[in-house]
Amino acid sequence: MAITEDEVRYVAHLSRLALSDDEVDTFGRQLDHIISYVEKLNELDTSDVEPMIHASDQMNVFREDRAGESLRRKESLQNAPEKAEGCFKVPRILD
Secondary structure, eight states: OOOOHHHHHHHHHHTTOOOOHHHHHHHHHHHHHHHHHHHGGGGSOOTTSOOOSSSSOOOOOOOOOOOOOOOOHHHHHTTOSOEETTEEOOOOOOO
């Protein structure tokens, strides 16, 4: 399958890219190589492969949510770049 110049320009338009004629040629060849490579996947027999949502069969890998000791205010502020009156001081974003 050969990618046409019009298709490259259409994709560039959708992507809001302004391409020169040289870039259209270059990207056309590159896209053609990519699509040719991906088409090789159609040659594989996947009739015995069960459809999957994810490539990995891992389930939830998060730890159990348990209540624990909280940090003291002094400990939580010790690495703050700026602090004021026992709180984190951040730049003002609203007038």
